[in-house]
Amino acid sequence: MSKPSSGQHVLLSIVARLGHQVNDALQRLGFATRFFIMLLACSGQSFRRLNLTIREIYFSGFQSLLIIMVSGLFIGMVLGMQGYETLQRYGSADALGVLVALSLVRELGPVVAALLFASRAGSSITAEIGLMKATEQLTAMDMMAVNPIARVVAPRFWGGVISMPLLAALFSATGVFGGYLIGVVFIGVDEGAFWSQMQASVDFRYDVWSGIVKSFVFGVAVSLIAVFEGYDAVPTAEGVSSSIKGTVVKSALAILALDFVLTSFMFRET
Amino acid sequence: MSADNLVEIKDLDFAYDDRPILKGISMEIPRGKVVAIMGGSGCGKTTLLRLIGGQLKPSRGEVLVDGLSVPHLGNDELYALRRRMGMLFQFGALFTDISVFDNVAYQMREHTDLPEELIRDMVLLKLNAVGLRGAHQLMPAELSGGMARRVALARAIALDPMLIMYDEPFAGLDPISLGVIGQLIRKLNDALGATTIMVTHDIQESLLIVDFIYFMSDGKIVALGTPDQIRASKDPFVHQFVFAEADGPVPFHYPAVPIAEELLGRGADEQA
Numbered sequence: 040m041s042k043p044s045s046g047q048h049v050l051l052s053i054v055a056r057l058g059h060q061v062n063d064a065l066q067r068l069g070f071a072t073r074f075f076i077m078l079l080a081c082s083g084q085s086f087r088r089l090n091l092t093i094r095e096i097y098f099s100g101f102q103s104l105l106i107i108m109v110s111g112l113f114i115g116m117v118l119g120m121q122g123y124e125t126l127q128r129y130g131s132a133d134a135l136g137v138l139v140a141l142s143l144v145r146e147l148g149p150v151v152a153a154l155l156f157a158s159r160a161g162s163s164i165t166a167e168i169g170l171m172k173a174t175e176q177l178t179a180m181d182m183m184a185v186n187p188i189a190r191v192v193a194p195r196f197w198g199g200v201i202s203m204p205l206l207a208a209l210f211s212a213t214g215v216f217g218g219y220l221i222g223v224v225f226i227g228v229d230e231g232a233f234w235s236q237m238q239a240s241v242d243f244r245y246d247v248w249s250g251i252v253k254s255f256v257f258g259v260a261v262s263l264i265a266v267f268e269g270y271d272a273v274p275t276a277e278g279v280s281s282s283i284k285g286t287v288v289k290s291a292l293a294i295l296a297l298d299f300v301l302t303s304f305m306f307r308e309t
Numbered sequence: 310m311s312a313d314n315l316v317e318i319k320d321l322d323f324a325y326d327d328r329p330i331l332k333g334i335s336m337e338i339p340r341g342k343v344v345a346i347m348g349g350s351g352c353g354k355t356t357l358l359r360l361i362g363g364q365l366k367p368s369r370g371e372v373l374v375d376g377l378s379v380p381h382l383g384n385d386e387l388y389a390l391r392r393r394m395g396m397l398f399q400f401g402a403l404f405t406d407i408s409v410f411d412n413v414a415y416q417m418r419e420h421t422d423l424p425e426e427l428i429r430d431m432v433l434l435k436l437n438a439v440g441l442r443g444a445h446q447l448m449p450a451e452l453s454g455g456m457a458r459r460v461a462l463a464r465a466i467a468l469d470p471m472l473i474m475y476d477e478p479f480a481g482l483d484p485i486s487l488g489v490i491g492q493l494i495r496k497l498n499d500a501l502g503a504t505t506i507m508v509t510h511d512i513q514e515s516l517l518i519v520d521f522i523y524f525m526s527d528g529k530i531v532a533l534g535t536p537d538q539i540r541a542s543k544d545p546f547v548h549q550f551v552f553a554e555a556d557g558p559v560p561f562h563y564p565a566v567p568i569a570e571e572l573l574g575r576g577a578d579e580q581a
């Protein structure tokens with residue numbers, strides 16, 4: 040029997056590794072799907088104890104308020120400056136309010152708020168669930184006939200889903216205020232025009248609604264990634280730390296990819 | 310199966326991935342008794358408790374608890390059974406985000422509609438039994454290892470279970486607590502009319518309080534008997550355990566190639 044050359048060896052091992060990775064990925068996907076179904080099935084149970092979910096809204100939503108509002112304010116101020124710069128070249132600085140509001144409500148509000156939420160709240164949800172798993176707290180709960188998915192996972196998931204649209208709305212609102220601060224108060228754009236043009240051009244059904252839909256979808260994606268990464272963490276210190284990293288990276292990718300998909304569905308030429 | 314046994318295990322096999330851990334274990338735990346399971350580190354004692362609690366599924370064989378086949382129970386039935394089980398985990402597994410008091414109260418609040426005053430009295434009684442009533446406001450992070458273990462013990466017995474499983478209740482206890490906890494385990498069992506399975510390495514304490522002892526090695530039962538039979542036993546396994554000898558049939562080392570081969574083999578690689 041002839042020995043395979045070292046080139047063949049390398050090729051074989053690459054193919055084998057690829058096969059393994061595809062296999063692992065499929066298994067994880069299957070596990071994630073089953074996990075999501077279980078999560079939904081347990082949700083009724085955890086909604087009956089609403090205080091659990093309210094607690095999580097406090098932890099992930101309320102405690103993210105500060106970073107969301109400060110970031111919104113800064114982004115709005117930058118938009119005010121950049122927007123004024125461009126618009127006044129065409130003599131339409133009065134439209135500054137429209138520009139600031141539309142960019143925030145349609146795009147920046149949902150996307151940036153979701154990115155901030157993923158790193159502020161998503162990562163801590165993953166860390167918490169992952170550490171509970173590593174220290175056998177989830178197993179202990181299960182042995183006490185308390186379902187950890189209903190008791191620990193579902194409230195954190197719904198807390199995130201509910202918080203996200205509210206945070207995005209708040210982000211947009213403080214952003215508009217930031218734009219107003221720079222545009223009207225500092226630069227001196229006409230205040231009446233700033234607000235009235237904004238009111239006339241921002242369509243509730245189309246612009247605001249599409250922003251709400253986006254932030255809701257991002258909320259589901261980020262919360263699901265965060266609870267799943269935690270629940271699926273390898274129960275060691277390195278395992279939990281790599282899960283936290285996974286939450287931040289995967290959430291960011293999911294948000295940006297979903298934003299593209301949603302925007303292309305919502306885009307209309309008028 | 311005889312109705313006198315609360316737990317019956319028949320011909321049980323279990324493997325993690327491809328590595329067999331339990332190989333044809335059979336066991337009977339009579340109602341009302343305290344039974345100890347002993348064996349070297351890594352021989353599969355914790356795994357066995359997890360199989361009884363239904364956290365793991367065997368690849369072959371039967372686990373019966375109170376006449377119910379644990380591996381075949383549906384989710385709801387399994388949870389109904391687990392409400393009547395208490396388990397002390399090897400590493401405590403206290404909930405770190407709530408206080409000692411809330412840890413012990415956890416199952417009472419989850420599974421009963423008892424008024425809070427009654428829960429308070431019950432929790433303080435349980436904590437008093439393990440000598441930590443005064444520590445009820447502390448958070449788990451503020452406890453020493455031995456204290457955490459005693460809180461975990463109080464939590465395991467919170468709902469007066471019919472089957473109590475302790476995974477190394479004596480680990481990390483000083484000699485005084487050890488004696489007290491040993492007596493407590495015995496008294497609790499008799500007072501509650503419960504049945505106790507205790508995994509432990511402490512042969513001397515066990516000989517004092519248990520009714521029956523199983524010795525495991527390499528995934529099999531290698532010896533069994535009452536404390537008197539164990540003391541009188543000529544079996545080399547038992548002898549090694551009772552007198553804590555390093556040499557004997559129970560291996561101290563995890564299976565490996567001989568050390569000479571490993572060290573020399575590595576040297577040869579480096580030279581090549």
Ligand SMILES: Nc1ncnc2c1ncn2[C@@H]1O[C@H](COP(=O)(O)OP(=O)(O)OP(=O)(O)O)[C@@H](O)[C@H]1O
Pocket residue numbers: 325330348349350351352353354355356357399
């Ligand atoms: N999650 C797991 N995945 C793979 N192997 C495991 C896992 N848990 C335990 N094992 C292996 O199963 C064997 C039995 O483990 P187990 O925890 O039951 O031992 P034990 O008898 O309780 O030991 P100790 O007295 O040290 O607690 C060990 O060899 C261990 O390496």
Ligand SMILES: [Mg+2]
Pocket residue numbers: 354355356399476
């Ligand atoms: Mg063990």
